Amino acid sequence: MAEPLRDRARRATGWRLRPNGDPRPHFVVCGNDPLAYWVVRLLLATGTPTGRPRVTLVVPERRRSDGPDGRDLDGVQVVLADRLDEATFRRAGLAGADGLALLHQDDVGNMHAALCAREVEPRLRLVVRMFNTSLANGVRQLFPDSAVLSDASMAAPAFVAAALGELAPTHFRHGGRTLYMARRADVRPADVLCGLAVTTDPELIRVLPADEESADVVLAEATGQPPGTEVAARRLVRARRRREPVLVLVRAVRSFATRKIGVAVLVLLGVIAVLGWLNSRAAGVTWSEALYLTLVTTLSGQDPDVHKPVAAQVMQVVLNLAGLALIPLITAAVVDGIVNARLALHTGRIQPDRTGHVVVVGLGNIGTRVMAQLCDFGVEVVAIDKNPDARGASLAHRLGVPLIIGDAALEETLRSASVATCQALVVVSTDDGTNLRAALNARSLDPDLRVVLRLFDGDFAERIQQAFGIGISRSVSYLAAPAFVAALLDRAVIATIPVDRHALLVTEVPVLAGAPLDGRPLAAVARPGEVRLLAHTRAGQKTDWSVDPRMVIHAGDRLTVVARRAGLSALLRETTPVPAEPAGPPLPRRAEE
Template sequence: MTVDPWRDRARRALATRLRENLPTDSRPHYVICGSDPLIYTIAEELAGHRVRVTAVVPPRMRADVPDLAALRGVRVLRAERLDERTFKAAGLEGAHALALVNPDDVGNIHAALCAQEVESGLRLVMRMFNPSLGNGVKQLFADCTVLSDAAMAAPAFVAASLGELTPTYFRHAGRTLTLVRRSEARPEHVVCVLDAGERGVLPPDGTPAAPTDLVLAEAAGRTPGMDVAARRIVRHRRRRKPLLALGSALRAALNRKLGVAVLVTLVVTLVSGTILAQADPVDGFWESIYVTLLTAVGSSDVEMERNHLAQASQLALTISGLALLPLITAAVVEGVVNARLALASGRVRTPREDHVVVVGLGNVGTRVIRQLTDLGIEVVAIDRKAQPLGAKTAEELGVPLIVGDAALQETLRSASVDTCQALVVVSTDDVTNLQAALNARAVREDLRVVLRLFDGDFALRVQRAFNLGVSRSVSYLAAPAFAAALLDRHMIATIPVDRHALLVTEVTVQDGAPLAGRPLRAAGEPGRVRVLGLTPHGSTTMSWLPNPAHVLRPGDRLAVVARRVGLRTLAERAATPPPPVDGSPAA
């Protein structure tokens, strides 16, 4: 007989609480550790699943993180370090799973090792930015899921910046599905409508179709959307204009003080040479130039028979000639160095068209510039720091990095924002992002702006008030996948649609569940849940066109696409009702 490791841990934790005369609670317990908005969004996801959540946060949280204590069923524990003592205080013994979502790869690994000392065999869900490091971490722990919020959110920003759908593919039950517009898919390949514009997300069956509807369709062969993407890649190849770029480099290479010194020396040389030529006439223009230059480089003899004006001019010419050569050498050397630095750092405003300006080279910004570059799109990056997280990636990809404040129009103009196709602002500060977006619109009114904002309500109000285009929330897009991994739910894909994150997942009907004995049509909910297919109990084959009248039995698996609230409700209806808590009757 196989023993469920979580149930065994739960029994031991319950026995400990009874032995110590502590209140008992049989609900599953999850511990999440983090310090940025992602921990709030994950806790919000879990709060509606009738579970206990302990959020371990630093004593001083970031200002943009809402109050976790306001969420139902969430206990907040503040701690300086994530060590064995902290995990014991959080009740990790007997916990169902642990999520480590701090924006620090090494710190999360260290915390995971400490957690294993408290509760061995614990399911771990870890946030990692470095993919190679994440693959290695999986080998250290028996039950570990490694996720990257930046990798999950970046495609949504890329798609919004291009103003088109980028292919979203996933494979399930023998079919490869993709997100396209209805006009780009054959009717027989359409699985369901995801977004019908003003008619809503996940509309009910029978809703009139429109060519602009976003649909989930089977990717059979080469689709029109792939042709559009191919044309876009060719159209936005980097347009090189060497002469104009050289002129920009020369302007960046000029040093004002050195230029003034060279100019004064040249004027003295010209005036002195003219006077000398008039005082001691020579035959022809060439001989005048010859005598002047020869004297300027110091190859002149003392001429006592000349008048005082000619002697003074010769003296000035000789002295200026001695200064001219070092100044010219210094100007050439400094100009070459400045030009190379300017080209490397992106301070040179070379003429660009149809490029994408990305503000913020953190985890998300680095992923965005890499994906845009893979699509053949020219990118210019802006960051306050001289060496941001993605500086090395930008250098490898040949992406110019402009160091400056994106909230200033001067910085935006240096990135040729007036001729770019889109501005993607993905720094971690909502205020800075909004300032950059508004200033970019002041430079160019019709600019497409993709804005990263955490607060969903604030983002919608900003979008309506300022008409800033598209806003995205990284934590909102990534949190469902982290919550699904914690709940041990099979998440197939996450599809961003407008500001919604549609989740494709499987839900299993359990013994005693409210859905057991109900027809399949009862599992769907217009606007929230759409059933894609059914795998009956005891079968390994999924039916993509199940009978809506099929009576659900325990063990039946439903493949669904749903919004977060809809999936939460469906999971509760498909799960075994929880036992009474603290002796109270079951709901």
């Protein structure tokens, strides 16, 4: 017997009737930071064949930051819980849910929550946020049907590229080809696959324009041929240190002792000098002999002589007393100086001036990744963080990166990092206020400084760009959220391409039987500004990159597209059939039957 269309659609689209009779997919999101906000917001904007998904957000009872975390979004069911355990997951309706996203910044806590969640729903689609790679591998082994992602790893290349004045190093392989994002002027025309964005006007970035020839940022194929002369001539700016040993010595001497001990030593030496002069007058010797006698008498207290004049004896006693005070002061100054000098070297206060380096403010998840990638590129880095035990502090020491402990919002701290002579400032701490103050103070030191600023609010970032001329601002959560949502929906995102503050998704979408696009030409797939078709694959055939817009789409075909989030959601609605309404529960049999 043939399978009914409704059952085929239900199996193909993942649709099933929930315990409460609601056919819409249900997702549970656990997190209380901007990443959770963007994931929930994108889920609510995602269309499925059975309607908008239901989203349950689990957050702590008290807010832990001033930024939004998703609890104020319309259409979200919020569960307040400070602990992610089985009872919390049952309250959130995890039994029968389609997916769970664990987005807290605690790697061990996320792993524990994943174990508890599997006790409630064994068949759960799990998406976990992880920073530690070893723990991430452990989660993948424990939960084969899971996606372990790092928002820092996804966003770091975009920050690094912006700091170096380059496009984000996005490259991926699909359909037997290696593709990457580049500027049109930097690649051969034959290697250009499609236009991605028009960035000639920084105030109006247009992605996926209707006129592909106007796009200066393109998706190109890596063919092994040499790039244009412009790229061949361009090299990463290598940082170099200014050789100023005298300046370094002066800074070391200045930091050798504290002010109080230094003043005490100077005063005591002045007293000894005066007493030595009086002693030389009383003994009737030359100035060189007086210096010798004064130092010996002060430091050793030797050579007592009762036959000396009374004035000389008094001076000798006073000098011996001064020597008793001078020796402890000298000892304290030496010990304090050694400690201060080592601390100054550790924090970078007496490091030589640099030029052409990159200053990274904030060694959290994203700052640590940015610092490591810049070091991989051979660019000298100076790091700033107010916390000496920051996540990336140990890595900075291993890489030999100077770490300045201090508030980056203060001009003194920025000067210690030689911001006035650096090639870029990357400000990626978790405090938007500190980030903005650091950027503005750095611009006061160098008006032409390239600033890569991390800000959460997109509208606020655009206003900052226009008001202060800070042309680059990025949100880690905004860049990484699409990949988390795609993993939660079990959609294979091939790559995420950041263009300014936009995120383009490269994905392969199957066309199911009975879908609106089934039987229509390939030209119906493209939508200017939203979706662009890259390749078309017939069932059992190789991927065709030379797309003929007149070719008819059949069920089972796969479409490789680059799209914005809204465009991808619209395309998914066009490639999946709308299932029929489920039949009601069967009526109970009568007793006589």
